[in-house]
Amino acid sequence: MAFDPEQLRAEFPILNTRLGGKALHYLDNAASAQIPVAVIDAVMRHETAARANVSRGVHSLAERATEAYEAARSIIARYLNAALPDEVVFTGGTTGAINLVAQGSASQLKPGDEIVISELEHHSNIVPWHMLRERIGVALRALPVTDEGRVDLAALDRTVTKRTRMIALAHVSNVTGAVLDVAPVVAAARASGAQVLLDGAQAVPHGPVDVRALGVDFYAFSGHKMFAPNGIGVLWGKREALARLAPAFGGGGMIREVALDQISYADPPRRFEAGTPPIAQAVGLGEAARWVAALEREAVAAHELRLTGRMLDGLADIRGVRVVGPQGLQARRGVVSFTLDGVHPHDLCQFVDDRFAVALRGGHHCAQPLMRRFGLAGTSRASLAPYNTDADVDALLQGVAEARRVLV
Amino acid sequence: MSDELYQQAIVELARAAHGAGRLDNAKRRATVDNPLCGDRVTVEIILANDHVVNLRHTVKGCLLCKAAASILGLRAPGADSDALHANAAAVDAVLAGKPLPRNTWAEIASFQPVAQHKSRFDCVRLPFQAVRDALKE
Numbered sequence: 001m002a003f004d005p006e007q008l009r010a011e012f013p014i015l016n017t018r019l020g021g022k023a024l025h026y027l028d029n030a031a032s033a034q035i036p037v038a039v040i041d042a043v044m045r046h047e048t049a050a051r052a053n054v055s056r057g058v059h060s061l062a063e064r065a066t067e068a069y070e071a072a073r074s075i076i077a078r079y080l081n082a083a084l085p086d087e088v089v090f091t092g093g094t095t096g097a098i099n100l101v102a103q104g105s106a107s108q109l110k111p112g113d114e115i116v117i118s119e120l121e122h123h124s125n126i127v128p129w130h131m132l133r134e135r136i137g138v139a140l141r142a143l144p145v146t147d148e149g150r151v152d153l154a155a156l157d158r159t160v161t162k163r164t165r166m167i168a169l170a171h172v173s174n175v176t177g178a179v180l181d182v183a184p185v186v187a188a189a190r191a192s193g194a195q196v197l198l199d200g201a202q203a204v205p206h207g208p209v210d211v212r213a214l215g216v217d218f219y220a221f222s223g224h225k226m227f228a229p230n231g232i233g234v235l236w237g238k239r240e241a242l243a244r245l246a247p248a249f250g251g252g253g254m255i256r257e258v259a260l261d262q263i264s265y266a267d268p269p270r271r272f273e274a275g276t277p278p279i280a281q282a283v284g285l286g287e288a289a290r291w292v293a294a295l296e297r298e299a300v301a302a303h304e305l306r307l308t309g310r311m312l313d314g315l316a317d318i319r320g321v322r323v324v325g326p327q328g329l330q331a332r333r334g335v336v337s338f339t340l341d342g343v344h345p346h347d348l349c350q351f352v353d354d355r356f357a358v359a360l361r362g363g364h365h366c367a368q369p370l371m372r373r374f375g376l377a378g379t380s381r382a383s384l385a386p387y388n389t390d391a392d393v394d395a396l397l398q399g400v401a402e403a404r405r406v407l408v
Numbered sequence: 409m410s411d412e413l414y415q416q417a418i419v420e421l422a423r424a425a426h427g428a429g430r431l432d433n434a435k436r437r438a439t440v441d442n443p444l445c446g447d448r449v450t451v452e453i454i455l456a457n458d459h460v461v462n463l464r465h466t467v468k469g470c471l472l473c474k475a476a477a478s479i480l481g482l483r484a485p486g487a488d489s490d491a492l493h494a495n496a497a498a499v500d501a502v503l504a505g506k507p508l509p510r511n512t513w514a515e516i517a518s519f520q521p522v523a524q525h526k527s528r529f530d531c532v533r534l535p536f537q538a539v540r541d542a543l544k545e
Contacts, residue, residue, distance in 0.1 A: 344470035346445060350528065351414060363445050377468060379444050406414060407471060 003299035008387045011036040015387060022357035025392040030174055030335050030383030031361050032224045033205055035288075039227060042287035043280050053276055055253060069279050072407040073269070079289040080219065080236050081210040084364045087242065089235040090282050094201040095124040097220035098168070098236035100272055101197055102128035104245030109165060111137030116159055116194070117165040118143040118151040119373050122174050123366040125199045130170065138165070145373050149176030149325035149337075152365030156188045164194040171209075171219075172202035175367050175381065176325030177335030178306075179203075186215040195241060201225055205385070206304070206333060208289075217241040223281060227385075228288035232281035235272070239390040242268035249274040300386045307384055307393050314397035320404055323381050334384030337365070340400060342408045345378040351407060352399030360396070412521035413528075414471070421515065422474035431464040437459015438541035442530050447473055451480070451538035460484045460492070470531050472522065477535035479515045489543050491527070496536040503529050 012034045019297040026034060050064035050401040057066070069084070077085040091097040110253050115129045119142050132138050143159050144152045151169060160167065167189050174177050182198065189196045197218035203209060205226040211219045218241060223232040237245070247254055247265055251274035256264040265271045309329055315321045320341035326332045340348055345362030363378040364371045371378060382396055434452035441448045447469035454461040463484040465477040476499070484492060498512035505523040508516055519532050 097424070346531070347414070347471045350525070354413060368446075371446075407419065 003296045003303055005303060005387055005389050009389075011038065012387055013037065017270075019357040020354070023391075025356065025358040025395040027382040027384065027388065027396060028204070028359045028361050029385040029388075030202055030225065030381065032230070033227050034387070035227055035229065035284075036291055037289050039229070039284050039287045043229060043284040046280050046283045051280070054279055055270075065279055068283050069277070072282040075286040075289050076234055076236075079204075079208045079293060080234075081208070081212050082236055083212065084239060086267070086269055087236055087239055089114070089237065089242070089272045090277050090285075091220075091233045091235050091272075092231055092278070093222040094122075094199060094220045095128075095222075095233075095235035097218075098125055098197065098199065099128045100235055100248045101166075101168075101218050101237070101245065102132055103248035104272070105166065106132060106136060106213050107246050108244065109136050109138050112163060113138045113165045114141050114161060114163045115139070116141050116143065116164050118169055119145040120151060120173050120175060120178075120367060120370045121168075121170055122199060122201070124201075125168050125170060125197075126369065129166075132206060139163075143169075145370060148178070148327070149173065149370075150178040150331075151180055153181060153184050156184060160188040160192050160194065162192055164189070164192045166195050169199065170202065171198045171200045172206075172333050172335070172344070173325070173370075173398070174202050174335065175337050175365050175370055175379065177202075177332045177337075177383075178326055179331040179333060181331070182216065184213050188290075202333060202335060204298040206301065207295070208293055211236055218351065223285040223288065226285075226288055227291060228285040229281045229364065231278045232285045234285070237268070239268070242272075245272070246357065247271050247274065251275040253277075264395050269292055295386060303386065304334045304368040304384050304388075305329050305388070307388055308332070308336065310393045311336050311382060311384075311396065314393065315400065317398070318401050318404060319342070320408065321400065324374055324376070327349055334388075335381065337381045338400075339379050340404060340408075341375060345380045347407055348380045348400065349404050351403045352396065356395045356399035356400065358392075358395050358399050411527065415521070417515070417518045417519065418475045419471065421478040421482075421518065422471045423480055425474060425481070426478045427464055427484070428466070428477070429464045430466065433437050434462075434464070436542040436545045437446055438545065439536045440534055440538045440541060442469075442534055443505045445470075447531065447534060449473065449477060449534045449538045451477075451535060453484075453539070453542050455489070457499055458488050460487050463539075464484050467535065469534065470528075472519070472531040475518070478525070479513060480535055480539060483513045483515065484539070486539060492539050492543060496540055499536050501530060503532060 052061035052065040054066045195217040200221040205220040207343045219236040254274040324337040349362035431452035434451040439450040450466040
């Protein structure tokens, strides 16, 4: 059966929302995607039939909760083509996952070691490394960004050195939508003995990722951007890479043995899951991964690409609009940032929300170095999910054109 | 609703940019930022006998922020510091959904629709906060 976004929309009750009598056009998926009924039901089922704390409990509900939590880990492992479920660590989100790697690596780093990021990273992939710079004295080096909003891989040679210990980059930019060409990054890392971490927050919502084929060491993402609840995310790490990390948080569930004068830690992934984890959220994430994996991937990709093209063409026809990111459709996702001359992004986003019920995001998108690179205070950003339609894009274009007429 | 939020009065105040610019010889000066959105306002004031002789502002911000600064540029000259504080308080009142207090600048009432948009309060407040800070100098 051909992919039908209208049919898909029926699975998302929130998309029936009307604002001021107008149909909602939700184009803020890069910030948080909506949740399908299948995920809502899975969380509801868990909370009404299996709610208990995981691990160590012997009563029936504890068994069910543990089983559901570990089943979610297995689903995510398959989604990522991980070698083992135990390579999947549940975290609070992408930010928690990257911090876990940064803080967990601290004991292996010394002053002068280098961490390579890029100019287009989300703050969640900048600040944890800055904290290491402040704490240990590692050097932070950044790959530049091209005028098209891509990481300039031509600079790999001069940026990655024998002192590089980690290359941490976004798989897909949350501002420009550009998809990273991972292979040269991995090759550069292998040549220098560095590890590679990918921030996959904007990549995983578009379908399963093969971490083994990518050849990276760590992969981080959030649930709420891939149709799952808030408060859950994943750090995938190669078994040997996770084994080298020290725990960033201490507490129950992550130990092997505790005495008053000594301690030993559990093996990964439990070593990194101190305290009671977000169990229902993990169950929801597992269901979301199953839901995304069941979509007709090529048809969905073609649909999103066509809408991206419609958006780029339409924006190009509005005087004063400048797209910040690739102008074409190659190696990009449906994340489109733009500016409108003379109009602040917050005014534009407020205007299209109030007049056309179009949900956008405006500001620096937690990417201030990238904004500085382009000499901007912020942009407006529209981001797509499989349930978006031509009507959503057309409402956006109409709203931007009207904003120009009223606000400029 | 945007029809109200971006009503003609606010758009025209922002476009007019009353008082935009620098006052190099100002003794009272303050810059305030909104770290959430990166907006920044600098206000420079020359006072004589506690009355504003001149006020200039530099705004890197949205239309609401520019309109608020423009009101200051239009109305502050001649006002004393008590009046500046009273009008800053009037902005707070209007954003809280209350009527415009008596004897305050009528243009502030243009921001009444903003009361429905909590995330935009600081856009309007920023220039007035800069005035408060400058008066403390």
